[in-house]
Amino acid sequence: MSETPTMEKHSFQTEVKQLLHLMVHSLYSNKEIFLRELISNAADAVDKLRFQSLDNSELIAEDPDFKIRITTDEQAGTLTISDNGIGMSKDELIANLGTIAKSGTADFLSKLSGDQKKDANLIGQFGVGFYSGFIVADKMTVVSKAAGSNESFSWSSQGEGEFEIEPSDKAGRGTDIILHLKDSEKEFLNDWRLRSIIGKYSDHISVPVQMLKPAEPAAEGEDPKPSTEFEAVNKATALWTRSKSDISEDEYKEFYKHISHDFTEPMSWAHNKVEGTQEYTSLLYIPKNAPFDLWNRERSRGVKLYVQRVFIMDDAEQFLPVYLRFVRGVLDSNDLPLNVSREILQDSSVTQSLKNACVKRILSLLEKTAKKDPEAYQHFWEQFGNVLKEGLGEDFSNQQTLAGLMRFSSTHTDSAKQDVSLDDYVSRMNDGQDKIYYITADSFETAKNSPHLEVFRKKGIEVLLLADRIDEWAISHLSDYQEKKLVSVTQGDLDLGELENQEEKEQREQLEKDSASLIERFKAVLGDKVKDVKVTHRLTDSPACVVSSEGEMSAQMARLMAAAGQSAPEIKPVFELNPEHQLVQHAAEQSDAVFEDWAMFLFEQALLAESGSLNDPGTFTKRLNKLLLAK
Template sequence: MPPICERSSLNHDIKHIMSTQKETLGFQAEVKQLLQLMIHSLYSDKEIFLRELISNASDAADKLRFEALDKPDFYEQDSELRIRLSVDREARTLTLIDNGIGMSRDEVIDNIGTIAKSGTRAFFEKLTGDARKDANLIGQFGVGFYSAFIVADKVTLTTRRAGLPASEGVRWESSGEGDYTLETTDAPRGTHIVLHLREGEDELLDEWRLKQIIRKYSDHITLPIEMPTAAVTDEDGKETQPAGWETVNKASALWARAKSEITDEEYKAFYQHVAHDYSDPLAWTHARVEGRQEYTQLLYLPARAPFDLYDRDARHGVKLYVRRVFIMDDADKLMPQYLRFVRGVIDSADLPLNVSRELLQGNKDIDAIRAGCVKKVLAMLEDLAENQADKFATFWKEFGQVLKEGVGEDFANRERIAKLLRFASTHTGNDGQTVSLADYLGRMKPEQDKIYYLTADSYTAALASPHLEVFRKKGVEVLLLTDRVDEWVTSHLTEFDGKNLVSVARGALDLGALEDESEKASQKASEEAMKPLVDALSDTLKDTVKEVRVTHRLTESPACLVVDEFAMSNHLQRMLKAAGQDVPVSKPILEINPEHPLVKKLDASRSQDTRFADLAHIVFDQALLAEGGQLSDPAGFVKRINALMLELSA
């Protein structure tokens, strides 16, 4: 495509094209709904339309640069990539042109006419009803093109994908109602968008106003954003400077500039562009690394989670550049999965320009860059945790569960990650995850040598667990782990700062020096006295439990269930079953409280076979329910309870 040099070529590209194969197609229902939202609900933030269209144009240029590495003929002798914006006051139109990658007919239908690529369904699930907040979701969900209808009552888009012949251009047009037209046309490479402005949008015909908006939202775009300039004449009317184009934005790679030259506002604006998130980031780090590997990193911590954070198959990651040439979006090999929330740019001075996703796998240079970036991100988090508690609390609420995955994924940094973890505990009095392992160690009893924790389905269930009773009695803090990932965490994080992490619901209770000799002697005597009852229960419940034993972890409950020290926890078994996975059959251990009146009643009924069996099953079922389990025979449980109630009321 020949360079665009004059204002008249703009109009020529749009108006003087030959069209064939015109057809009318309907929007999907979700797209119709989205268009109505754009037109009627987001009007107070109408400036965002230009931000979104320019961002899309910038992405199209990046994609062309990447594909042209292997196919340089895609440039069609026009490698000076740019975005151009012009107004036609008479026609009341605003025209935006880029000479980026462009779109094919199928891509136009997929990206604009249907839900396949737009993300509109997920977008609607995240809507809050607050127009300003909802406007900020637009870029994140890839639905920014539709924002054009905030200010336009008709949009005409003409595009051709690089590599296709000029005759395979596509013209798309819609009034933002229920359908759009599509036709094949001659077109230059790239995308031309003409906005037919609504009545009352005259300020958008003011070039000075447009420049204001560009500098506010898009100054950081590395592509030059150009607007036409009028010819300059002298007093005699002689032209001293022909009409041309001026660059409105700074059009430089922000990350390549010195930190001292970049304001916080510029850093924030660049984050909003690179992350498609129009709230401010929590923090960022910007550094140039020199040595065996030379690269620049500009990495951000978002303030809120993206909609697909927990979709591990979705591509997440930073943008990779090589010597300021865009290579790929979402370069996930440059950041581990547990840091998939990080956004930003990595610009290498050493990698080849033709690096592919396959070459990123197992590449030593990439591994070195990745390790350096991970250290920078962890250092950012450590700084927030130590010096900006409010910001770290925000981070933890949004991304804490994801960071926990790093305990099992990143052995080299496990200790650093462990120090950043936060949990609820019996000490806090609420379900806020604010307790670090260091906090816990600082509150340990002098004679305590273990870190105690309990996993459960919820904070309420954990707090009500009978396994906590002896710890409350002795004033020993227990961490309450209720995130689904916590079972994974505790299977990999078995000690911290020399102290073992021990589940209060697994294995025999060992309080070590927290128990004195008189307590141990009393426990031994209770075990001997209760041996006949233990034997009787073992026989009666042999199909249900692996073992019955006396416990001293209970002070209020008659019984509880535990598993062997190295067995799968009951909590994990329930999660796996709920996910439809096969779980190995394992019987729990029933522990009874020798001081509880119900257990003493049970002991007294040993000579009555039927009554004893009913009470034994009731005690087991109650213990199962207390820890969130499901009864295998609910009807049998109800029948036994009813019989017991009738007996007591007789």
């Protein structure tokens, strides 16, 4: 193509260059998916114009029949995907095809390892889209005319460093994507091959995907006449409007890939048509793998919204809470107005009703998966568990259902694997036990080895081990499950109730009386560093520990708030002593001056065991060295 004064050259965004290289080299074994992606994009362009035409019918007056056409030119070696949808202006061509607008792109690229198989899965989670065309083409040309515009432009690139933009003379609205196929990819000029790919991946597209009818057999002695008539090669019926019995598993899976641009298959889905006071159809999917930007709560989320089969918007977030941001799907309502906007959805009672129904449908689907296929649910939990935990503090109406879906590590196995449900825990509770015990910590090892667990291990009482950053916040919103109170083993006075016999209670009371003077000595040394000093009933092997008062913010929560840059109230711990421990007894025998060092050492040692750090580790080290050298 010769350069003219009207031609402009632009450089790709850096991330586009990286992604193009990785895509071409990682997706070679799944190259046919380029056609699925380009047809999906064309269908989206048609949906967007269909919606805009509700307010401005002039946009489609000259060509009211929406369609996608696939044509080939064997001599030129080109494959063209054309649509008469919304089209793109010059600025939109540059923005949409020269950059990747997804947030977190750099973070996504940093996770790519160079292992083609693993990278293919990651790229699939990111979404391959338009750039997948370069898997089979060494050059792509895009000619587009925005609906309602008199101008059209051509975009072209060889998928390396640059792309070119220049005016074109396209007649009708929409977009033509012309792939100049590599010599090794000419199989995609074959009519039968294209039809089979469309049938496999795009049968569910609600827009007719057309190809030229096969040529009529020529009469003897005559040359065959090329066909000029187009026919639809897909069902062209919105998949969610069809009866469930008429839809195959493969069709459901391909439709998921179409709406999510996910390369992998979904874990499960729920397809429901509701009639009565409200009429709507929902098709909701739970992905198998988490997207790379799952933890960005501001990322686009939600379902595709249709009203009476007419596409209204992508990512209608009003129908899903933030903690279900990984769910994909379609919602088609007969009870919303066709000109519905995001602002109207925000305050609509119909929206709230549909949202409640969708949430219950998804949670029910997760419950069924957990019961019928624990292995699949375990994989789901490893991918999305920490996001689901957000619901404990954000969705109180479904809190008990969500609690039943939680999975934890526990002292039952001492394994870091989170595979213990609250139902599992309750089923194993000791006779007389009426509480669910848990501990939160910065790491699994810290939780598992905490001195607070000593009496629980001695008595064979299971304790949940919570070590994810969100756990402290999430569990603080869950007060009980199945009428069993959830209790932190690091907060408040320990009351084991019926798990402690009368003899043990009497021994505890006697120990408190015998240790009264020792407790006073510790109080005198520690002063306002602590809220109180008590005899412990948690410890069997350790000399001391620190705990938070009942109802007070835990030290773990305070640390999390500080790490997030938020101010937290000053928390003075309760210091609990084990008077029967040799170190405590040794300290009690010392003179006041030496005892002061022992008291501070035991206190700081307990703080270190609980939080993993000290405000003044230097002084602690000097004091420890001094005590070690004392005779």
